[in-house]
Amino acid sequence: xxxxxxxxxxxxxxxxxxxxxxxxxxxxxxxxxxxxxxxxxxxxxxxxxxxxxxxxxxxxxxxxxxxxxxxxxxxxxxxxxxxxxxxxxxxxxxxxxxxxxxxxxxxxxxxxxxxxxxxxxxxxxxxxxxxxxxxxxxxxxxxxxxxxxxxxxxxxxxxxxxxxxxxxxxxxxxxxxxxxxxxxxxxxxxxxxxxxxxxxxxxxxxxxxxxxxxxxxxxxxxxxxxx
Numbered sequence: 001x002x003x004x005x006x007x008x009x010x011x012x013x014x015x016x017x018x019x020x021x022x023x024x025x026x027x028x029x030x031x032x033x034x035x036x037x038x039x040x041x042x043x044x045x046x047x048x049x050x051x052x053x054x055x056x057x058x059x060x061x062x063x064x065x066x067x068x069x070x071x072x073x074x075x076x077x078x079x080x081x082x083x084x085x086x087x088x089x090x091x092x093x094x095x096x097x098x099x100x101x102x103x104x105x106x107x108x109x110x111x112x113x114x115x116x117x118x119x120x121x122x123x124x125x126x127x128x129x130x131x132x133x134x135x136x137x138x139x140x141x142x143x144x145x146x147x148x149x150x151x152x153x154x155x156x157x158x159x160x161x162x163x164x165x166x167x168x169x170x171x172x173x174x175x176x177x178x179x180x181x182x183x184x185x186x187x188x189x190x191x192x193x194x195x196x197x198x199x200x201x202x203x204x205x206x207x208x209x210x211x212x213x214x215x216x217x218x219x220x221x222x223x224x225x226x227x
Contacts, residue, residue, distance in 0.1 A: 006088045009143040013136065014153040016160065020105040020132065025098050026165040026214030026225035027051070034220055041176045044166040048159065049184050051210055052191060056158060059205040061091055061151050061195035062132065067137035068147050076123055083127065083134040087101045090131075092214035094226065102132035110135070116142060124182040159184055169224060 016023060029047065032038040038047045048123070063086045070078035094123040106122055110116055124130070124138055133154070140150040148149075159181065167177040217223065 005099045006145045009049045010153045014157040022161050024226045028210055028217050030169050030223050030225050031167050031213045031220055045180050048162045055207045057191045057195050062164050062198045062203045064133045064137055065196055067134050070140050071138045071141045083131050086131050091211050092124040094218050095214050099131040100129050103130045131173045152188050155188050
């Protein structure tokens with residue numbers, strides 16, 4: 001596949017138009033807004049940046065990297081191992097439900113599109129309630145999206161959803177949302193490079209405040225987002 005087409009496919013995967021429901025989730029950010037920890041541009045940028053550099057960089061992106069390599073090597077056992085590892089690291093009920101729902105939606109979309117080879121679809125469909133990154137990695141490697149670009153596109157999609165959640169809930173204006181994206185978008189190349197350099201035993205989902213935010217969001221009285 002030509003690199004220009006791979007770029008188009010990456011943009012398609014990272015697009016908010018991808019019908020997997022990513023816009024429905026704040027990943028605990030809404031609770032941080034409710035309790036006052038996030039209340040303006042600077043506090044939103046700090047919260048989102050901390051989650052990016054602590055959780056995404058040390059857990060989600062390194063696992064996504066390994067899932068990509070497993071699909072590339074046609075190692076379904078490794079795919080299942082890293083999928084289980086990732087799901088075990090989603091340490092609130094809403095976080096786990098989120099990745100399962102988005103994974104289900106992406107699998108359904110791929111079956112409806114009928115654009116993947118039959119063998120790859122068979123392998124995808126035999127997975128039991130796969131996580132979203134597991135299916136994302138399968139598609140990215142098939143479309144020959146370079147792994148570094150895939151990771152940066154995935155991180156950008158997450159960042160854009162967080163900025164959008166802050167814009168709706170703080171609320172922030174559109175210019176403020178773009179300031180968040182400009183500031184944190186600059187850090188993505190280094191975040192991805194560092195994530196790719198981690199050894200297996202360095203991968204960690206340890207981010208206590210994010211876990212607490214996710215748990216408290218489950219019982220938040222009034223909310224816009226599902227998690």
